[in-house]
Amino acid sequence: MNIRLRLLLFYVHKITKATTYGDTPPAQVRVMNAAEMKRVAWFLDGSAIEMAQVENRMIPMRDGAEIGIRIYRPREQKGLPIIAFFHGGGFVLRNLDSHDKACRRFAKMCNAVVVSVDYRLAPEYKFPVSTQDAYDASLWIAQHAEELGGDSNNLIVMGDSAGGNLATVTAIQARDLGNLNIAKQVLIYPATDARLGHPSMAALGKDYFLTRELIEWFVDHYKTSEADILNPLMSPLLTENLANLPPAFVLTCSLDPLKDEGEAYANRLTEAGNQVYFKEYKNLIHGCINMPRIMPRALRIWEDVRAFIGAVES
Numbered sequence: 001m002n003i004r005l006r007l008l009l010f011y012v013h014k015i016t017k018a019t020t021y022g023d024t025p026p027a028q029v030r031v032m033n034a035a036e037m038k039r040v041a042w043f044l045d046g047s048a049i050e051m052a053q054v055e056n057r058m059i060p061m062r063d064g065a066e067i068g069i070r071i072y073r074p075r076e077q078k079g080l081p082i083i084a085f086f087h088g089g090g091f092v093l094r095n096l097d098s099h100d101k102a103c104r105r106f107a108k109m110c111n112a113v114v115v116s117v118d119y120r121l122a123p124e125y126k127f128p129v130s131t132q133d134a135y136d137a138s139l140w141i142a143q144h145a146e147e148l149g150g151d152s153n154n155l156i157v158m159g160d161s162a163g164g165n166l167a168t169v170t171a172i173q174a175r176d177l178g179n180l181n182i183a184k185q186v187l188i189y190p191a192t193d194a195r196l197g198h199p200s201m202a203a204l205g206k207d208y209f210l211t212r213e214l215i216e217w218f219v220d221h222y223k224t225s226e227a228d229i230l231n232p233l234m235s236p237l238l239t240e241n242l243a244n245l246p247p248a249f250v251l252t253c254s255l256d257p258l259k260d261e262g263e264a265y266a267n268r269l270t271e272a273g274n275q276v277y278f279k280e281y282k283n284l285i286h287g288c289i290n291m292p293r294i295m296p297r298a299l300r301i302w303e304d305v306r307a308f309i310g311a312v313e314s
Contacts, residue, residue: 164190
C-alpha cells in the first residue's frame with residue numbers, strides 16, 4: 001500500500017471519520033460528503049480531462065418525473081460505443097459531479113460516448129426506484145444513440161459499486177422484457193448481495209474506506225422492507241436464472257469488503273453459460289476509480305475496460 005493511500009485512510013478514519021454518519025439525515029450527509037470530496041478532489045484525481053463536448057440534459061421516467069444525465073463526447077465522431085454509466089454511493093450518496101472525472105477518462109480512453117445517469121436516491125426514493133430509473137435511462141439512451149453520436153447496437157451498461165448493481169440489474173431486466181439490446185456490461189466492484197454475509201465483509205469491513213457500518217447504513221436507507229434484501233433486483237446474486245446475459249467484465253479490488261460478492265456473482269454468471277472476464281486488482285480499495293492519482297495502478301482498470309469493450313480506434 002503506497003504512502004498516499006495510507007495518508008488518505010488516516011485522513012478518513014482518524015480525522016474526518018467520514019465513514020460514520022449515524023443519525024445524520026442523508027440529505028445533510030450528501031452535502032457533507034460532496035464538500036469533503038471537493039476539498040480532496042485534486043489530491044485524488046488531478047485535473048479533469050478535456051472533452052469535445054459535455055452536455056447536461058433532463059430525460060423522462062416512467063412515472064412522469066425527469067432525471068438528469070450528462071453526456072461526454074470525447075471527439076466529433078459518430079457511431080462510437082455508447083456507455084450508460086451509473087455512479088456508486090450506496091444508492092444514497094453521490095451524483096453526476098462525484099464521478100465526472102472518471103466518466104471523462106472512460107470516454108477518452110475507450111473512445112466512447114459516456115452518458116452518466118443521475119438516478120434518484122434513497123431514502124427519498126427507496127428501492128426499486130433507482131432500478132427503474134437505470135432501466136428507463138438505458139432505454140432512452142438506446143433510442144437516442146445516433147443523436148448522441150453513439151451506436152445503438154453497441155450499448156454498454158457500466159457502473160461502480162451501487163452503480164454496478166444497477167448496471168447488471170438493467171441487463172437482467174433487458175433480457176426479461178426484450179425491448180432493449182445491451183451489448184456488454186462492466187461491473188466495477190459491484191454490490192450484488194445485500195445480505196452482507198460474505199467473508200470479505202468481515203475481514204475488510206473496517207479499515208479500508210468503505211466500512212460494513214456504512215454499507216448497513218446504505219441498505220437501511222435503500223430498502224422499503226426486510227424482504228427487499230432478498231429481492232434479486234436488490235441482490236442480483238440471488239437471481240434464479242442468470243443465463244443469456246450480455247458478456248460481462250466483473251472487477252474487484254483486494255482490499256474491498258465487496259470483493260467476495262463480486263467474485264461470487266462473476267462465478268454465477270460463468271456457471272450460467274455467459275462470457276465473463278473476471279479480474280481482482282491487488283492492493284486497491286473500494287472507490288479507486290475516483291482516486292487514480294493516489295493509486296496509479298487503478299489506471300489499469302480503464303485500459304482493461306477499453307480492451308473489453310473493443311474501443312473504436314480514434
